[in-house]
Amino acid sequence: MHKHYTSAAFLGANLYNQWFEGYGRKHQLLAAEIEKVSPLGSVVEDENDAWQKAGRIAHTFTMDGYQRRAGRQQLTGEWIVYYIHNGMNYYLDIAFHEEAKTPERERQLYERLKAGCAWEFPFAFE
Numbered sequence: 680m681h682k683h684y685t686s687a688a689f690l691g692a693n694l695y696n697q698w699f700e701g702y703g704r705k706h707q708l709l710a711a712e713i714e715k716v717s718p719l720g721s722v723v724e725d726e727n728d729a730w731q732k733a734g735r736i737a738h739t740f741t742m743d744g745y746q747r748r749a750g751r752q753q754l755t756g757e758w759i760v761y762y763i764h765n766g767m768n769y770y771l772d773i774a775f776h777e778e779a780k781t782p783e784r785e786r787q788l789y790e791r792l793k794a795g796c797a798w799e800f801p802f803a804f805e
Contacts, residue, residue, distance in 0.1 A: 680763060681774070685756030690745065692755050697744040712739045760792060762803035769803060771796045 685693070698709040716735045723729045748754055758779075761770045771792050778788040797804045 680768075681758035681760050683754075683756060684759050684773070685754045689754070689756045693748050694741065694744050696753070696755060697748045698740065709740065712736075712743070760788075762800065764800075764802050769800050771800065771803065 697703050703709065713736055716739065717723075717732045723732065755776070758774045758776065759770060760772050760774050761768045763769075772795060774788055777784070779785045793804045
């Protein structure tokens with residue numbers, strides 16, 4: 680079993696995925712958001728206007744991007760891998776999503792967990 684876990688360490692990956700992968704890339708979401716703040720051909724009035732627009736773009740990129748991804752429950756991160764035995768959770772390790780993308784990678788993950796945890800939780804590997 681696993682539970683999804685994310686942290687600030689994955690902020691960059693989540694923002695990249697929001698704006699530059701999949702749907703965001705296909706529909707050029709970031710370009711559309713920048714266009715809302717400063718339409719193509721618009722003039723920057725003065726230094727204050729430039730800073731305000733830059734701040735709105737930065738806010739959209741970081742805060743809005745992260746909140747949109749979180750709202751769709753698509754935040755990337757790690758898995759906390761655990762085993763349930765007699766109604767209790769036994770936490771074994773942390774794993775990356777990539778470690779279970781193929782049956783071969785799943786087997787490698789299982790072997791890594793077994794090598795690190797079987798001595799303490801033998802019932803999880805019977």
